[in-house]
Amino acid sequence: MGLSFARHTIFLLPTIGARKKIKKEGNAKMVRKNRKPKNRNAKLMTAANMPPLYHTLPSEEFNRGKSEVLKWLAERPALIEYVYDQAKNKGEIIYDATTGKWQGVYWEDDDE
Incomplete structure (x- = not known):
């Protein structure tokens, strides 16, 4: 699955954890990459x-x-x-x- 812009195609690959989830559920929809939250100010x-x-x-x-x-x-x-x-x-x-x-x-x- 990829997005095409002019002559370039960008392939969006799910993370390893998301791949396991997709494989387990048998669903091939896009999954947002899990990222660490940035340092957030408590105030x-x-x-x-x-x-x-x-x-x-x-x-x-x-x-x-x-x-x-x-x-x-x-x-x-x-x-x-x-x-x-x-x-x-x-x-x-x-x-x-x-x-x-x-x-x-x-x-x-x-x-x-």
Whole structure:
């Protein structure tokens, strides 16, 4: 079984475990390759438990203030910590030891 694109044919072969399953069941359908899950951040995985919510309410224009999704996410301290950690670790925010405050790397104070 293969997919043809112009003059090239790509053959999709099932994994060894999937081959055994196909042989056992006698069914030759495509099986998704089993892959190890990537390292997932435990704080970010909090979002995996989000119930069904609207980001745009039905029959309304999108409004961030009315988004059920954003409200739910904002109420989760672990997700807020994740965003902070990402911004800090990527160098998007920096700490000023003289003032004890954090600020964005591109912040320019108009008073100076």
